[in-house]
Amino acid sequence: MRYDMADPVISETGTTRHAVQLNPMQVPKASDVLANELRERILHGDFPEGTALPPERELVTQTRMSRTTVREALRILEVQGLVRIKTGRAGGAFVQSPGEESIASSVNLLIRGKQIRLAALLETREAIEPACAQLAAQYRTDADLTRLEEANEAISSETGSLADFLQANVDWHIAVAIASHNELLTGFMLALSRSIYASTDNKGFVDAEVRRTTVLAHRNITKAIRAQDAGAAVRRMKRHVHAYAEAVMEVEDRTSIEVPRS
Amino acid sequence: MRYDMADPVISETGTTRHAVQLNPMQVPKASDVLANELRERILHGDFPEGTALPPERELVTQTRMSRTTVREALRILEVQGLVRIKTGRAGGAFVQSPGEESIASSVNLLIRGKQIRLAALLETREAIEPACAQLAAQYRTDADLTRLEEANEAISSETGSLADFLQANVDWHIAVAIASHNELLTGFMLALSRSIYASTDNKGFVDAEVRRTTVLAHRNITKAIRAQDAGAAVRRMKRHVHAYAEAVMEVEDRTSIEVPRS
DNA sequence: ATGATAGTTTAGGTAGGACCAAATAGGCGG
DNA sequence: CCGCCTATTTGGTCCTACCTAAACTATCAT
Numbered sequence: 001m002r003y004d005m006a007d008p009v010i011s012e013t014g015t016t017r018h019a020v021q022l023n024p025m026q027v028p029k030a031s032d033v034l035a036n037e038l039r040e041r042i043l044h045g046d047f048p049e050g051t052a053l054p055p056e057r058e059l060v061t062q063t064r065m066s067r068t069t070v071r072e073a074l075r076i077l078e079v080q081g082l083v084r085i086k087t088g089r090a091g092g093a094f095v096q097s098p099g100e101e102s103i104a105s106s107v108n109l110l111i112r113g114k115q116i117r118l119a120a121l122l123e124t125r126e127a128i129e130p131a132c133a134q135l136a137a138q139y140r141t142d143a144d145l146t147r148l149e150e151a152n153e154a155i156s157s158e159t160g161s162l163a164d165f166l167q168a169n170v171d172w173h174i175a176v177a178i179a180s181h182n183e184l185l186t187g188f189m190l191a192l193s194r195s196i197y198a199s200t201d202n203k204g205f206v207d208a209e210v211r212r213t214t215v216l217a218h219r220n221i222t223k224a225i226r227a228q229d230a231g232a233a234v235r236r237m238k239r240h241v242h243a244y245a246e247a248v249m250e251v252e253d254r255t256s257i258e259v260p261r262s
Numbered sequence: 263m264r265y266d267m268a269d270p271v272i273s274e275t276g277t278t279r280h281a282v283q284l285n286p287m288q289v290p291k292a293s294d295v296l297a298n299e300l301r302e303r304i305l306h307g308d309f310p311e312g313t314a315l316p317p318e319r320e321l322v323t324q325t326r327m328s329r330t331t332v333r334e335a336l337r338i339l340e341v342q343g344l345v346r347i348k349t350g351r352a353g354g355a356f357v358q359s360p361g362e363e364s365i366a367s368s369v370n371l372l373i374r375g376k377q378i379r380l381a382a383l384l385e386t387r388e389a390i391e392p393a394c395a396q397l398a399a400q401y402r403t404d405a406d407l408t409r410l411e412e413a414n415e416a417i418s419s420e421t422g423s424l425a426d427f428l429q430a431n432v433d434w435h436i437a438v439a440i441a442s443h444n445e446l447l448t449g450f451m452l453a454l455s456r457s458i459y460a461s462t463d464n465k466g467f468v469d470a471e472v473r474r475t476t477v478l479a480h481r482n483i484t485k486a487i488r489a490q491d492a493g494a495a496v497r498r499m500k501r502h503v504h505a506y507a508e509a510v511m512e513v514e515d516r517t518s519i520e521v522p523r524s
Numbered sequence: 525a526t527g528a529t530a531g532t533t534t535a536g537g538t539a540g541g542a543c544c545a546a547a548t549a550g551g552c553g554g
Numbered sequence: 555c556c557g558c559c560t561a562t563t564t565g566g567t568c569c570t571a572c573c574t575a576a577a578c579t580a581t582c583a584t
Contacts, residue, residue, distance in 0.1 A: 027546090042375075066569070072334065087575050088536075089533065089578070110445070182385055182386060192446075218311070289574090328540065333565085350547025351563040445577080
């Protein structure tokens with residue numbers, strides 16, 4: 001749609017007028033404006049991580065906005081994980097770069113809000129995690145291997161409770177993601193694993209048998225990653241998560257899920 | 263760590279005291295408390311989508327908090343995409359379920375904030391998109407096919423500007439994701455595509471040749487999806503995005519990227 | 525001197541009131 | 555019945571005051 005200048009029009013009073021045509025315009029909230037400004041500056045790297053923004057009352061004098069508005073803006077940035085706010089003297093808003101946590105929580109919101117099917121979660125994991133394994137095999141460092149081994153040990157203890165097992169399970173999967181050295185994938189996996197963990201928790205299909213198989217699969221995949229055998233890592237991870245998905249879906253039988261709070 | 267009750271101690275004044283041991287405690291902000299409460303209720307489904315929360319001033323009387331606090335809480339929910347706030351009479355906070363948008367924006371923040379390498383973005387896409395293609399082949403509806411065809415036509419016009427081409431390109435990829443009928447994957451792809459689009463924009467390696475190849479690849483993949491040939495869809499998509507990634511990286515030569523504003 | 529303790533200062537957190545701006549509901553006149 | 559206008563509701567902004575948290579400082583007792 002185009003809005004052209006209209007011809008001048010003479011009104012009854014004789015004044016020359018131009019019939020201006022205005023499109024419905026959006027008046028952004030003051031706090032959003034401030035928040036956007038600060039966000040851009042932060043992301044642009046104007047303030048290195050850890051530096052403190054000016055105190056609220058000074059932002060007030062600088063921006064000539066009310067303290068309410070300034071505070072709202074800072075709150076927004078806090079929710080988005082761009083600043084961390086500390087109280088007390090020498091407190092204030094400290095710049096930080098949003099971590100995987102922020103992704104995870106927003107993914108969690110999506111999952112809970114849209115009541116995403118467990119099947120979809122598992123599908124997504126089947127898509128992402130083999131790739132993580134591949135990259136992990138390529139780029140893993142010694143520290144990554146250590147983390148994997150630790151998780152493996154924790155998961156192996158036959159005596160642990162179900163919750164312990166599931167937690168160790170999640171830890172291992174996260175460790176693989178971290179080893180991929182791809183922060184995006186890591187963020188996704190973090191969010192996914194937690195949600196899957198949560199929905200698997202009360203399914204109660206994890207028996208001793210499942211635990212043994214899981215431990216074995218993890219060991220083999222870890223071995224492939226250590227050997228930097230990307231092909232094997234992909235293949236085994238693919239089989240592992242697929243088997244898990246199948247097992248879950250067998251128990252599940254197409255039910256809508258409940259993902260508990262974060 | 264455990265905190266046990268200590269034995270009673272007699273102070274010099276003769277008063278009987280119990281040396282209570284307190285762990286550093288976190289005093290949550292009032293607005294967070296309210297926000298959490300409302301969030302849980304919303305996600306729990308207490309308010310169906312589209313219903314309006316009570317007006318601010320009524321929440322004030324109900325919660326006995328100040329309006330400032332109530333407003334902050336609502337603002338948080340708005341940022342998280344759980345409510346949409348309208349002004350004016352009959353306005354207020356309307357419940358909505360967080361869409362792919364919220365994921366996309368938070369992923370975008372992560373990418374910009376952590377200065378994620380273009381290589382990592384492409385890696386991630388290589389991980390996700392073949393899976394999208396597979397699922398699309400399985401679950402695509404007629405509407406999905408229509409969307410794919412439309413994007414294909416838009417992209418085919420040799421006369422369009424670079425920006426048009428890239429936009430149509432993104433649209434097609436998104437269409438594939440949508441066809442997968444997996445909202446999580448769709449959200450991821452949405453975020454990814456935009457960022458990749460943005461960073462590819464000023465690389466200027468997209469010439470007529472690249473455009474022809476792209477169109478061709480899209481056509482073939484679309485065909486596979488139409489024919490519900492999951493295997494072919496995966497294979498072709500894999501090759502397509504991999505080729506694209508290789509081409510980009512060749513031009514890129516390991517440079518840190520600049521992803522412009524959302 | 526030294527170490528505990530009580531102020532002091534600087535920051536964010538909460539409260540409540542006043543007023544502005546947007547948008548609709550509802551009444552009024554044609 | 556329709557269009558206009560006003561009244562009212564509801565969010566947006568500002569202001570001012572006061573509370574609380576935390577770090578610094580001076581003071582006082584040992």
